[in-house]
Amino acid sequence: MPSAIGLKPLILAGVMALSLATAALAEDAPPPQADSLLERLDEQEGALRDFYAVREGRPAWQDVATVADFAAALRTLDTDGLNPLDYRPDALVTAHRQVYAEGSTPADRARFDLQASRVLLTALRHLQRGKVDPYRIDPDWEVPIEAPPLDLPAISRAVDAHRFEQAFAAARPSAPPYERLRAGLARYRHIERQGGWPMLPLRPEPLRPGDLHEDVPLLRERLAIMGELEVMVADLFAGVESRDTDPRRYDERLVEAVKEFQQRHLLEVDGIIGPQTREALNVPVSRRIDQIRVNLERARWLLHGLPDSFVLVDIAGYRISYFRPDGDVWRSRIVVGRPYRRTPSLRSRITYLTLNPTWTVPPTILREDVLPGVRRDLGYLWEHDLMVLSPSGQRLDPREVNWWHPGNVILRQRSGPQNALGRVVLRFPNDHLVYLHDTPAQGLFAREQRAFSSGCIRVQGVLQLAQYLFDDTGTPAHVATLVSEGVTRNISLERPVPVILHYWTVDPSEDGRLVFRPDIYERDAALREALDRPLPR
Template sequence: MPLAKGLKTLILSLMLFLPSWGFANERDSAVADALAAQLLGEEIILQNFYAARQGRPAWQEIDTVAGFAAALSGLEADGLNSQDYWPDALVAGYRKLYSMESTPADGASFDLQISRILLAALHHLQRGKVDPYSVDPSWEVPIDAPSLDLAAISQAVDAQRFEQAFTLARPSAAPYERLRAGLARYRHIERQGGWPMLPARQQSLRPGDVHDDVLLLRERLAIIGELEVMAADLFTDTEPEVLDPRRYDDPLAGAVRRFQKRHLLETDGIIGPQTRAALNVPVAERIDQIRVNLERARWLLHGLPDSFVLVDIAGYRVSYFRPDGEIWRSRIVVGQPYRRTPSLRSAITHLTVNPTWTVPPTIRREDILPRVRRDPGYLARRNMSVLSPSGRRLDPWQIDWWNPGNVILRQGPGPNNALGQVVLRFPNNHLVYLHDTPSQGLFAREQRAFSSGCIRVQGILELAQLLFDDTGTPARIASLIARGKTRNISLARPVPVILHYWTVQAGQDGELVFRPDIYQRDAALLAALDRPLAW
């Protein structure tokens, strides 16, 4: 018999013979005996929960059952659906059980069912309700949540402190709490009636314009706190200047630019089609967007190292959390919607300086070959060599580019190399990495999904030197580049890297930043999150 199975059987066998003085009454002792028998075929976490209780039943008192049923409504604050956990049926089930001639086995079955619900709720709070692999087949981020403290949870149940049990499970990271606070705020806005919609217009609304839409715009921005009354207007002794509320004035333009910044729109103050569409997203959709990202937070915000690189795909940002507590941040360019940057967790192991670029098969087939067929001189201008599968250099003018076979295209190092001057490499199944780029102008855009899946980093040379310094790697990035040779430099210590997809981010000030769902992932996750549980 395997050791783990033998130990489990021993624990359950001992529970059959626990002394009756450990229970509140004779019936609880009988229920405990029935529990021990029924637990033999249950999941290990359920067995461990009752082992932490020395075999005592948990749900034999109406006050405990009713308190738990009421506490389940609090899961709405985490973006979960409290009805998934049958709160209305719990008290009714208890009363039905004890209004008939129930046996200890019936009581044990009832106890187990509520404990299943408790442990499911805790699991969903800690690790998410939805399996990320079910909505993203390319998912590569292990959910590194710690084991639940079942002894502390058992004590919270006995004390009827169910919110305390929930707190033990949910992520303790500040971003999660900010998202919860944002959800509460937007639900309050929904209860107050939401916000007005701006009518569809072909013509943009610009600062200085006078229009009826400005009244709606003022109301819309005031509801979410972007437009505030100036303090000077509240305390002045003079009569306030009479202004036309239909005029699109400077304070309103400033509020619009703040709104645009929080929604990754061009911050020009102009109410064009994209800004109008973002303003007109109903509050209910924003609530669902927050709920979806709370679920993503439950997947990720556990077991984070003290120092790591975090790639925020939908936010087009990279952050390096340094060992000294400082945070280095920069802009990035990510994969286009049809060449998505994947979610994954790995570790940066080495850097390539003055890299060559071997063109991936998809880019070769879809991007490079059509250009070479039109103009064979394209390869020379791009400093690209043609190689056989064995690495032998081939003459590009002797190749039938309509049927080139398994030739390899490789771009030499230099200022125009697609990877720029340095690449940060980490093992993964998608052949993606962080790299420099000669196309620096793209970083000026607010929405930057232009790559073929890899991540282009603005200021990556500074990041590379920080990685050298923080890992004790004796290297100077500027000197290595100046030598002009392609070279791999291993870090003295790997640095964890996480690539993750968020469409809502909570800032340090608590304000929420909403991002376009560039990869159209929110809908599938929301549908899975709202799918009723089967018990």
Template sequence: MSSATGWKPLIFAAAMMLSLASSALAEEGTPSLNEVLAERLEEQEVALRAFYAARDGRPAWQEAATVAALATALRTLDGDGLTPQDYRPDMLVAAHRQALDEQSPPAARARFDLQASQTLLMALRHLQRGKVDPYRIDPGWEVPIEAPPLDLAAISQAVDARRVEQAFASARPSAPPYERLRSSLSRYRHIARQGGWPMMPPRPQSLRPGDRHDDVRLLRERLAILGELEVMAAHVAGEPASGTPDPRRYDETLVAAVERFQQRHLLEVDGIVGPRTRAALNVPVATRIDQIRVNLERARWLLHGLPDSFVLVDIAGYRIRYFRPDGEVWRSRIVVGRPYRRTPSLRSKITHLTINPTWTVPPTILREDVLPRVRRNLGYLWQQDLMVLSPSGRRLDPRDVDWWRPGNVILRQRAGPQNALGRVVLRFPNDHLVYLHDTPAQALFDREQRAFSSGCIRVQGVLELAQHLFDDTGTDARVSTLVASGRTRNIHLERPVPVILHYWTVHPDEGGQLVFRPDIYQRDAALLEALDGPLAR
């Protein structure tokens, strides 16, 4: 018998003895995987402990196929505008191989299981509540994120069934606008993979209906990429054939497509391709993708826990919607704060309405707007029907006030049709002292971009909205009768109505088409930087 052959039985016997000794040691003193998990969970965050409690303490990630399902699901997060590599799916698979090596002790397996579960819960949290804490980038943020608790039992079952994407789907906002943003993100990324869209050359002259110009070909191609296929249907490349419309002519079909583009970008809808329309056409597809990603994050902040009936103020879209209890939606236009007097994002409840309000000029407006005008012309006070009051409310003669050092005087505008607040104010508690109100400046509602106020929100047709609020809350009041009385009165609603003021620079319209709005408050850049920044682990 050769020496090599003779050693084989001895090696096998030694291995068997070592195996038996290891088993005995495990039985006597080495803790099991479940015991190590239980011990380490005591010092983990509440969410992680709750996840394992839903599993009765069982490990989740000991099978390679289960880990692969998690890694696959993490790679799909780009569809939500998140960055899959933030969650390190490839490293997760490699770490699993190492942790489950035959020589790995229970402590290493437990450590990996906890790390994988932390990654799962982080992804779920980001899908449900957003990756970025809004308070980090907006110190004035006042909208609590009211996402419901995660169903950890269902998530645990999805993990065991290796359907992690199903768990992700349960965490996403279920509101239709979120899914429309996701599908639009996929579409715009497809456009980017195809090379994007052509840029319109900068020109001093505008393209007008009926013009013939080489730029019209580019305009057709640009709009066709966005889905306006009818603008190409009757045209061929090169010179127009006999009886074929001239592709260089800015015809009625193309004008209609441009008007739709203008409407979806809050431009003046006139069918003329002037500097602003040309600039909007030339925004690169990569920039539009980033805009969609930013607004998906905003949707994760907001589109959970919405009540059945509430008022939604879309600041950047200059729109207001009231979702009524009967399912109807009341819509109108609004005027919002100028860029240097921003309308805040907040969540509150409309508690009462002021009919025939007076208007006390706020300190900032008094200092920056009114006092300079009064110093130039004292008659401004009479023109605007402004009373001058002492801090105690005593009426003062404007001619007795030193308007260069006026002290703590109060300026108050009487109630009436020309009052800055109009005939009705909808009030809700907030630290910014903003509210919804009527306005005598109705012409501003005709503008497409309407950032003209000092922070409060002017509402077109607010008297109709007020009556809806009375009717829907069981408040026995008629707006028309109250206004006609001329009396200043506060009418409290029988039930407060939730109101949300939020900022979207991209949002689907009623038909599902994306509307891109100017970033009037320059908020997108900071959010994009935070969204692409490192994870706060």
């Protein structure tokens, strides 16, 4: 029998082994709040429940470093134009400290875990789909947000590895325009931190090329800050002298910089500092920052699930792009609806084309434009080649119609080169009865700002676009031949082509510069207000 002295080491070894085994079991066992989490999951919304299902009920936010890194990541959401305070990063850190303090209960910790995960999923949804519901601020909105579902297993792994920026990057739209807008936002915020740019005094007289004026040094500084031309930056900061030694001279190089500024702001490109150009130059950098933030939100609505080939109508930019299946892009100018007859935002599919169309006057145009003209002078009908028809299509004598109470008469314009729709119409289903079409008023395409229509979109060179659609969809039709025949006919595309009508007031060009457009429909303010509205607690 071993002595007491000999048993002592054995007993100590046994106690140590038992302690290690107990510790290992405790490490594998779920923490106390796991049971509380499981009890509460049935009450949670789907995404939160699914997140913990992926984790098999494991808590996500026990470690103080995890919460601290998450809070730091939330503070970076201002780079996407979102407000980090909406997600209360400091409050998360404070709450974690409190619930893991002595005396807290597993239920307290479970509630915190759910709340932190809810904040994470909210931030990811905002990055992916936008914070603001577009249907709430635009009654005419018809563009479904087609963002893919969140990758919850990847998000769970990112939480465990403290890789929150990786999760944010996966949620953001991956399209290059979104990253260009983010880069532009960072640039303009840097300019704001440096004090912004100088304002030009308001003056009634325009500044013209060659003028000698005291505003010119301010103008040169204003353009140099934005880098409208690299040479302008060099002139200001490297001491390069212009050919005219008088700094008040509005010289050639400065005129070229102003023309570039005008082009990027959809102003008349004439080099003259008139009221509109001066107003655009004097927009504070803070307003430009707000404009970029608003358009980042619009990008989150749109830049998901885009097809490889589609037609994109840029309403505020007055242009159209057709992304062809072979990778080429056809672009052209457009005329859009006037501010009181806005072209809507929508997503649809071009299904057929009408060649040599007639034009039936829509009810709004009939009531607000045509009837007042006819009442003033019956010759309005002949001047615009309008036939008067009964609801059944029977031709009526205009002199026998009471134009103050015309009833349900229909006015229709015959096909031909002077028809309001021109020679071709691209049709797509939508509740607003808008479409893409040709126009006899080709001169309007020369204007920089082109909001002149009654809602439909007039397209410069639309016959070429029509032929591309026929060719790319395998539709056997030759536009020029069919138009020359003069017969009104509808031709269905063998495959519908997606079309998106969208409103951007900032366009990120491929060279990284931002093109600012006038907010012709005054939509930015409502979106900015909604974007800045705090989230409910």
